Every structure is written in structure tokens, then in C-alpha cells.
Amino acid sequence: xxxxxxxxxxxxxxxxxxxxxxxxxxxxxxxxxxxxxxxxxxxxxxxxxxxxxxxxxxxxxxxxxxxxxxxxxxxxxxxxxxxxxxxxxxxxxxxxxxxxxxxxxxxxxxxxxxxxxxxxxxxxxxxxxxxxxxxxxxxxxxxxxxxxxxxxxxxxxxxxxxxxxxxxxxxxxxxxxxxxxxxxxxxxxxxxxxxxxxxxxxxxxxxxxxxxxxxxxxxxxxxxxxxxxxxxxxxxxxxxxxxxxxxxxxxxxxxxxxxxxxxxx
Amino acid sequence: xxxxxxxxxxxxxxxxxxxxxxxxxxxxxxxxxxxxxxxxxxxxxxxxxxxxxxxxxxxxxxxxxxxxxxxxxxxxxxxxxxxxxxxxxxxxxxxxxxxxxxxxxxxxxxxxxxxxxxxxxxxxxxxxxxxxxxxxxxxxxxxxxxxxxxxxxxxxxxxxxxxxxxxxxxxxxxxxxxx
Numbered sequence: 001x002x003x004x005x006x007x008x009x010x011x012x013x014x015x016x017x018x019x020x021x022x023x024x025x026x027x028x029x030x031x032x033x034x035x036x037x038x039x040x041x042x043x044x045x046x047x048x049x050x051x052x053x054x055x056x057x058x059x060x061x062x063x064x065x066x067x068x069x070x071x072x073x074x075x076x077x078x079x080x081x082x083x084x085x086x087x088x089x090x091x092x093x094x095x096x097x098x099x100x101x102x103x104x105x106x107x108x109x110x111x112x113x114x115x116x117x118x119x120x121x122x123x124x125x126x127x128x129x130x131x132x133x134x135x136x137x138x139x140x141x142x143x144x145x146x147x148x149x150x151x152x153x154x155x156x157x158x159x160x161x162x163x164x165x166x167x168x169x170x171x172x173x174x175x176x177x178x179x180x181x182x183x184x185x186x187x188x189x190x191x192x193x194x195x196x197x198x199x200x201x202x203x204x205x206x207x208x209x210x211x212x213x214x215x216x217x218x219x220x221x222x223x224x225x226x227x228x229x230x231x232x233x234x235x236x237x238x239x240x241x242x243x244x245x246x247x248x249x250x251x252x253x254x255x256x257x258x259x260x261x262x263x264x265x
Numbered sequence: 266x267x268x269x270x271x272x273x274x275x276x277x278x279x280x281x282x283x284x285x286x287x288x289x290x291x292x293x294x295x296x297x298x299x300x301x302x303x304x305x306x307x308x309x310x311x312x313x314x315x316x317x318x319x320x321x322x323x324x325x326x327x328x329x330x331x332x333x334x335x336x337x338x339x340x341x342x343x344x345x346x347x348x349x350x351x352x353x354x355x356x357x358x359x360x361x362x363x364x365x366x367x368x369x370x371x372x373x374x375x376x377x378x379x380x381x382x383x384x385x386x387x388x389x390x391x392x393x394x395x396x397x398x399x400x401x402x403x404x405x406x407x408x409x410x411x412x413x414x415x416x417x418x419x420x421x422x423x424x425x426x427x428x429x430x431x432x433x434x435x436x437x438x439x440x441x442x443x444x
Contacts, residue, residue, distance in 0.1 A: 009430070010426050010427060010430045013426075013429050013430035013433045013434075014404070014429050016433070017401070017404040017405055017429060017433075018343055018344055018404070019404035019410050019411045019414065019429065020410070021410035021411060024411070024426075044331060044332050045437060046437075047332055047336040047340050048332060048336045049433050049436050049437045050336070050340070050343070050405065050433075051333060051336035051339045052335075052389075052436070052440040053388075053389070053390060054294055054295070054298055054335070055294065055335060056389060056390075057297055058297050059293040059294060059297070060293055060300070061296070062292050062293070062296040062309075062310065062313050063310050065310065066292070066310050066313050066314050067285075067288060067292070069314055070288065070314060070317055070318060071284070071285065073318060074281055074284055074321065
């Protein structure tokens with residue numbers, strides 16, 4: 001046992017010099033790993049001897065690049081707040097960055113302004129157009145509302161009647177209703193009457209005692225619909241027949257064109 | 266406290282200011298060992314950088330009860346240098362181990378080492394009996410393994426091991442036991 005251990009102490013010396021190899025190396029490391037204090041002590045003593053051997057040898061300053069490289073490596077891993085020396089580099093760098101950012105904002109700002117001013121112009125113009133369109137629509141709706149209100153008002157009057165007009169001639173499909181009050185006038189609602197030809201309009205006639213009297217011109221839209229407010233006939237005589245003819249757009253004082261709508265007598 | 270041990274303790278605590286003094290104190294001691302083993306200035310510089318970087322990162326593993334700072338850094342440096350030279354040897358497979366005389370006469374670094382090696386002859390190593398000096402120098406200065414030494418000297422492996430042990434014990438006595 002002692003002799004075996006003596007062998008290990010020999011290995012410890014060789015191991016300290018880094019000269020152990022092969023099975024001896026594996027065996028000694030295993031032995032040491034098992035916690036042999038004697039071998040650890042021998043190894044330690046051998047290491048101190050080798051250090052003394054080194055100490056009595058020559059001293060030589062290594063190439064300065066090694067020191068420089070190590071200190072740079074050390075600096076590179078230092079936490080930022082510890083880099084007091086590096087801080088002097090941070091300020092100019094940050095100022096440079098700030099200047100670059102400001103310049104970029106200024107240039108970009110100008111670019112965006114130029115771009116968006118044109119867009120804003122266009123949007124303002126479009127908004128004005130939309131507003132005008134809305135105003136017109138609103139006016140149209142208000143007029144329509146007044147018309148309906150007027151019709152409802154008329155319908156409350158027991159004297160008011162609803163006259164049906166039927167298509168005739170070139171517009172057999174056409175039809176119309178006239179809410180009519182002899183003293184207050186009325187409202188004509190036309191359906192399925194195609195728009196009048198270019199330069200022409202539809203003209204309503206009130207016929208009393210066989211004499212037609214012009215009661216205003218109107219147009220129909222693409223869907224064949226149209227409305228027309230009709231004034232009461234002067235004199236208060238009851239209208240016998242309502243008829244619509246095609247006339248010049250400005251209207252005529254007496255019917256000249258073909259009848260397209262007419263009420264039954 | 267030993268100044269070297271104090272520097273290691275400070276490095277273990279993360280004190281970066283301790284690194285440069287530690288390097289300045291130990292690099293000139295360690296560099297000739299590394300250079301003699303790897304026998305190439307660039308390799309030696311690389312090994313030295315690796316060793317000191319490992320020391321910075323592994324400073325907390327140093328135990329003053331187990332040994333001196335000198336032994337700690339010298340063992341690490343020798344170990345790294347030997348690793349390097351053996352890796353090179355494995356790659357080339359054309360290694361011609363220097364004889365002890367050739368180590369003395371043609372050291373890496375040329376002329377600068379000549380005087381220091383002459384000085385070596387008045388050292389404890391130089392005063393060892395020839396058989397012990399020979400094996401220790403081949404291991405210590407050239408980084409050969411026991412088997413390589415045995416082959417080179419045409420001696421039994423057991424003889425080489427015994428001579429190494431005896432040589433180290435003599436040196437230890439020469440240095441006065443404790444470091």
C-alpha cells in the first residue's frame with residue numbers, strides 16, 4: 001500500500017511538470033480526484049519548486065501588443081458606467097448624432113410640408129366642393145320636404161282631390177297623380193315618363209271649358225320620375241282636364257306638341 | 266498579504282484596476298517560460314494573452330491556502346504553453362525534440378536569451394546532478410512528456426519518472442523547502 005502510494009507521489013512530481021502521459025496520467029488524475037491529501041501536498045510542493053525555478057530564470061517583458069490587447073479586451077467587457085475614460089468619447093458622439101437627427105428632421109419636415117401642403121390644398125378644395133354639394137343636396141331635400149309638407153297640407157283639405165293621369169301617344173307606360181286643390185293649386189307626381197328630347201320639356205295644361213291654360217314646364221329624370229308644383233288657376237273655376245304635352249324647353253302659351261299624359265274626364 | 270495574492274483577490278472581486286499591475290508583475294516572469302516551450306514569438310504572445318485572460322476570468326478559483334500566486338500563474342502558463350506545443354506537434358508530426366544542449370544553445374528568441382541561459386548555469390537547476398538536470402530540463406523547458414524523454418534518452422520510463430521526482434526534491438531542498 002505504502003509502496004503503491006509512493007508510486008503516486010512520483011507521478012505527482014511528473015504531473016507537476018506537465019510531463020505525465022498515457023495511462024499514468026489517467027490513473028493519477030483519478031487518484032487525485034478521489035481526494036488524496038498526500039498527493040495534493042506533494043503536487044503543491046512540486047508546483048512551488050517549479051515556480052521557484054521560474055523565478056530564478058530570466059525575466060523578459062512580453063511584446064507590448066499583448067498588454068494592449070488584454071487591456072482593450074478588459075475595457076470592452078467593462079460595464080458602461082465604469083468606462084470613465086470612454087465617457088469623453090460619448091459626448092462628441094452623441095452631439096454628432098443629435099445634430100444628424102436634427103438635420104434629418106429639418107429636411108424631412110420640409111419634404112413632408114411640401115408634400116402635404118399640396119395635399120392639404122387639394123383636400124381643402126375637395127372639402128369645399130363636398131360642402132357645396134351637401135348644401136345643394138340639403139336645399140334639394142328642403143324643397144322636397146316643403147313640397148311633401150305642402151302635399152300633406154293639401155290632403156288635409158276636404159276640397160283636395162287626387163287626379164290620375166294616364167300615358168298616351170308616345171308614352172303609354174307613363175302615369176301621374178296630381179294632388180289638386182282648386183283654390184290652392186297642387187303637386188304633380190310623374191312616373192315612367194322618359195326624359196324629354198334635347199331642347200324640349202314637358203308642359204302641364206289645365207283645361208277648363210275646353211280652353212287649355214299653361215300650368216308650368218318640368219323635366220323628368222333618367223328613372224322617368226318628375227314632380228311639378230302647380231299654381232291654382234285664376235278665377236277659381238274647376239279644372240276639367242289635366243294634360244301634359246311635349247313643348248319647347250321654354251314652354252309654350254298654347255299646346256303644340258303631342259299629348260303624353262292626360263286625366264280622364 | 267502577498268502583493269500578488271492581493272491583486273488576484275481584487276481581480277476576483279471584479280476590480281479592473283488590479284489587472285494591469287498583476288500583468289506587469291507576472292508577465293515578465295511567465296513570458297520566458299512560455300517562449301522557451303512554444304519556441305515561437307507569435308505563439309508565445311497568443312499563449313500569454315490566453316493565460317492572462319483566463320487568470321482575469323478565473324481569479325476567484327485561486328486559493329491562497331493551496332499555493333503561492335507565482336505557482337498559480339506559472340502552472341497555468343506552462344500548462345497552456347505545453348498544450349499549444351503539443352497541438353502543433355500533433356499536427357505536424359515532424360517534431361524533433363531539442364536535446365538539453367540545443368535548448369541551452371539555441372533558445373527561442375535568439376541572442377537575448379543566451380546571456381540569461383548562461384546565468385541559468387549558476388542556478389539550482391544547473392547545479393543538479395546531470396541525470397536529473399537532463400530530465401527536468403526536457404520536461405520543464407522543452408515541454409516533453411515522460412515517454413518522449415524516455416525515448417530521447419533511451420532510458421526506461423520508470424527511470425525517467427524517478428529522476429524527475431528526485432530532481433524536484435533536490436531543487437526543493439536547494440530552495441529551502443518552503444517557497
